[in-house]
Amino acid sequence: MGQDTPIDKAAVMPLDDIIVEIRNMTFTRGTRQIFDDISLKIPRGRITAIMGPSGTGKTTLLKLIGGQLNPDSGQILLDDQNIPTLNRRDLFIVRERMGMLFQSGALFTDMNVFDNVAFPIRVHTDLPEEMIRDVVLMKLQAVGLRGATALMPSELSGGMARRVALARAISLDPDIVMYDEPFTGQDPIAMGVLVNLIKKLNQALGHTSIIVSHDIQETLSIADYIYVLSDGKVIAEGTPEVLKQQDSEQVRQFVDGLPDGPVPFHYPAPQLMEELMEGGVFK
Amino acid sequence: MRTRTVEISVGLFMIVGFAAFILLALNVSGLNLTPKTGGYKLYAQFENIGGLTPRAKVSMSGVQIGEVRSISLDPQMLVAEVEMNIFADVDFISTDSSAMILTSGLLGQQYIGIIPGGDMDVLGDGDFIFDTQSALVLEDLVGKFLMNQVGD
Amino acid sequence: MILDKLQRLGHRGLSRCAAFGRSGQILFQSIVARPAPVMMFPLLIKQIYFVGVLSLVIIVVSGAFIGMVLGLQGYTILVDYGSEQAVGQMVALSLLRELAPVVTALLFAGRAGSALTAEIGLMKATEQLASLEMIGVDPYRRIIAPRLYAGFICMPLLSMIFAVVGIWGAALVAVDWLGIHSGAYWANMQQAVDFREDVLNGLIKAVVFGFIVTWIAVYQGYDCVPTSEGISQATTRTVVYASLAVLGFDFVLTALMFGDL
Numbered sequence: 020m021g022q023d024t025p026i027d028k029a030a031v032m033p034l035d036d037i038i039v040e041i042r043n044m045t046f047t048r049g050t051r052q053i054f055d056d057i058s059l060k061i062p063r064g065r066i067t068a069i070m071g072p073s074g075t076g077k078t079t080l081l082k083l084i085g086g087q088l089n090p091d092s093g094q095i096l097l098d099d100q101n102i103p104t105l106n107r108r109d110l111f112i113v114r115e116r117m118g119m120l121f122q123s124g125a126l127f128t129d130m131n132v133f134d135n136v137a138f139p140i141r142v143h144t145d146l147p148e149e150m151i152r153d154v155v156l157m158k159l160q161a162v163g164l165r166g167a168t169a170l171m172p173s174e175l176s177g178g179m180a181r182r183v184a185l186a187r188a189i190s191l192d193p194d195i196v197m198y199d200e201p202f203t204g205q206d207p208i209a210m211g212v213l214v215n216l217i218k219k220l221n222q223a224l225g226h227t228s229i230i231v232s233h234d235i236q237e238t239l240s241i242a243d244y245i246y247v248l249s250d251g252k253v254i255a256e257g258t259p260e261v262l263k264q265q266d267s268e269q270v271r272q273f274v275d276g277l278p279d280g281p282v283p284f285h286y287p288a289p290q291l292m293e294e295l296m297e298g299g300v301f302k
Numbered sequence: 303m304r305t306r307t308v309e310i311s312v313g314l315f316m317i318v319g320f321a322a323f324i325l326l327a328l329n330v331s332g333l334n335l336t337p338k339t340g341g342y343k344l345y346a347q348f349e350n351i352g353g354l355t356p357r358a359k360v361s362m363s364g365v366q367i368g369e370v371r372s373i374s375l376d377p378q379m380l381v382a383e384v385e386m387n388i389f390a391d392v393d394f395i396s397t398d399s400s401a402m403i404l405t406s407g408l409l410g411q412q413y414i415g416i417i418p419g420g421d422m423d424v425l426g427d428g429d430f431i432f433d434t435q436s437a438l439v440l441e442d443l444v445g446k447f448l449m450n451q452v453g454d
Numbered sequence: 455m456i457l458d459k460l461q462r463l464g465h466r467g468l469s470r471c472a473a474f475g476r477s478g479q480i481l482f483q484s485i486v487a488r489p490a491p492v493m494m495f496p497l498l499i500k501q502i503y504f505v506g507v508l509s510l511v512i513i514v515v516s517g518a519f520i521g522m523v524l525g526l527q528g529y530t531i532l533v534d535y536g537s538e539q540a541v542g543q544m545v546a547l548s549l550l551r552e553l554a555p556v557v558t559a560l561l562f563a564g565r566a567g568s569a570l571t572a573e574i575g576l577m578k579a580t581e582q583l584a585s586l587e588m589i590g591v592d593p594y595r596r597i598i599a600p601r602l603y604a605g606f607i608c609m610p611l612l613s614m615i616f617a618v619v620g621i622w623g624a625a626l627v628a629v630d631w632l633g634i635h636s637g638a639y640w641a642n643m644q645q646a647v648d649f650r651e652d653v654l655n656g657l658i659k660a661v662v663f664g665f666i667v668t669w670i671a672v673y674q675g676y677d678c679v680p681t682s683e684g685i686s687q688a689t690t691r692t693v694v695y696a697s698l699a700v701l702g703f704d705f706v707l708t709a710l711m712f713g714d715l
Contacts, residue, residue, distance in 0.1 A: 087588070114587075121581040123580045123581050125581035125585035127582055143590065
């Protein structure tokens with residue numbers, strides 16, 4: 020898959036034009052600290068990947084950017100607007116600039132494909148119905164599902180549902196599209212389709228893409244810039260090439276997919292022999 | 303098309319619900335928004351009305367001919383005065399009719415029974431029935447019975 | 455040991471308190487803080503369909519059977535006292551004052567309440583609520599408010615239908631099968647039933663129960679743990695809590711209405 024979408028080095032835009040910046044953000048849920056004084060910058064018009072093992076709060080990061088959660092401290096700046104301090108109305112205005120593809124697709128189960136894609140347009144604009152129809156058909160054409168307008172979400176396969184959700188996420192031509200684990204649970208074909216689609220849409224529409232994922236190969240193949248999170252901190256960042264050269268043990272384990280390493284295979288426990296001996300069988 | 307069936311069924315549901323309410327109000331509780339016109343009023347005084355309530359029925363030979371409108375206490379005579387509304391088509395109650403408070407069944411509601419007399423003149427609006435018999439009060443009955451026992 | 459238990463008790467008390475606060479917040483956010491715009495009307499119709507129309511069958515069937523049982527039981531008890539004429543008023547009073555609002559509310563909690571919880575819980579689990587928020591639509595206004603209003607509207611209507619069907623079912627048994635004079639049945643009923651005292655008080659009960667059941671259902675759905683297990687637990691909780699709340703409030707309301715307290 021990686022081979023069909025080589026990184027287009029010719030089209031590289033400067034990485035220092037920042038659209039989203041997170042400054043010294045700390046976030047705790049219950050007693051667990053998810054982000055510890057984290058800072059990262061997301062360049063405009065590029066594909067930025069946020070990677071890390073499960074449970075490192077990658078999805079939480081997207082929710083923080085979308086303003087669905089509020090950090091304990093620190094700033095989340097979207098073009099100099101600090102999202103946590105916005106009131107509800109301004110937040111909804113800012114969200115018009117964002118599209119989000121949820122892990123489960125999150126299609127509205129009581130509407131068919133067409134109405135799902137048309138929903139954000141109907142909510143935010145007063146376009147006449149014929150124009151909405153044209154826009155929706157164009158978006159569905161872009162994800163290759165123009166023929167599926169009348170289907171209900173329950174009739175779609177997982178990959179198709181995610182593509183419809185993608186069409187919905189880009190229906191208002193947002194500045195930022197956030198992908199929450201777009202590749203999880205997809206068969207290889209659907210995965211390839213999605214990888215291509217994300218890359219192509221990013222190039223064609225010029226929006227900023229933020230991908231949260233732990234599928235290393237797919238993500239490395241399309242991302243322009245990557246952050247690796249672990250234990251609430253950024254442990255590595257850089258372009259895919261830079262990351263592949265990293266020799267930090269944690270990064271190596273994650274990028275190469277090794278079963279044991281700094282992230283241990285065993286959940287913390289006393290030595291096996293000791294615990295067995297306590298049972299008295301070997302006494 | 304599908305939304306249309308939904309809308310229609312919701313409309314029917316609301317209509318049925320309100321109809322049920324109106325049915326309960328009018329048919330079950332006997333609520334009268336407009337007082338029955340065409341009837342006329344009769345009055346009767348009782349020494350004791352027992353458990354008679356407004357809207358109790360007034361009957362003759364077991365057939366309902368009207369209902370009790372209100373019950374008040376006559377301040378001079380110190381007896382209960384019952385105002386009855388008699389249906390307009392029942393215009394043949396003779397002046398010497400008597401009214402008694404009866405009970406339907408052992409635990410039933412109390413009602414007024416009118417026993418017709420033989421006079422040719424009939425009662426009109428606002429007239430009094432003078433010959434009345436009070437409600438049967440169980441305690442009085444028991445008391446009388448005991449007195450008789452002692453007397454013997 | 456005792457301290458541990460005390461601590462757990464305190465913890466549970468506090469979390470209950472917090473849950474009550476969250477449920478109040480949902481109510482406030484979806485009803486008080488944001489009055490419903492006209493745009494909500496089609497959504498409301500759809501919810502009345504799901505909450506009310508689809509509950510109609512179970513309400514009518516159980517209303518008819520409960521009425522028939524009341525007619526039969528009332529007759530066999532009253533005939534010993536020679537007052538079988540009074541079966542009409544007995545049926546009407548017990549239905550209007552107690553059985554119609556209470557049984558309707560219990561059935562409503564089982565049928566509509568659990569469905570509401572499961573639906574909202576599923577929307578949460580499949581991230582539809584979060585997705586609405588990201589699209590810039592307030593889920594309180596779009597999802598919660600129409601369902602709350604639909605519950606408030608449907609419950610009294612269903613209760614009235616239940617009462618009418620029950621009285622009719624009792625008439626079927628008492629008048630048509632057991633041979634009580636139909637005039638006596640209806641006249642006794644009309645004489646005993648008071649519009650304000652019985653019909654309106656029953657209606658008030660139904661409104662209150664509808665409010666409680668829908669509120670609990672919506673809250674449990676919105677606050678559930680977004681997993682299949684969490685949804686099933688929340689659905690169970692809806693039925694249990696709503697039924698208990700209905701019975702408890704029934705006593706309070708009855709005491710207020712008829713108890714001269």
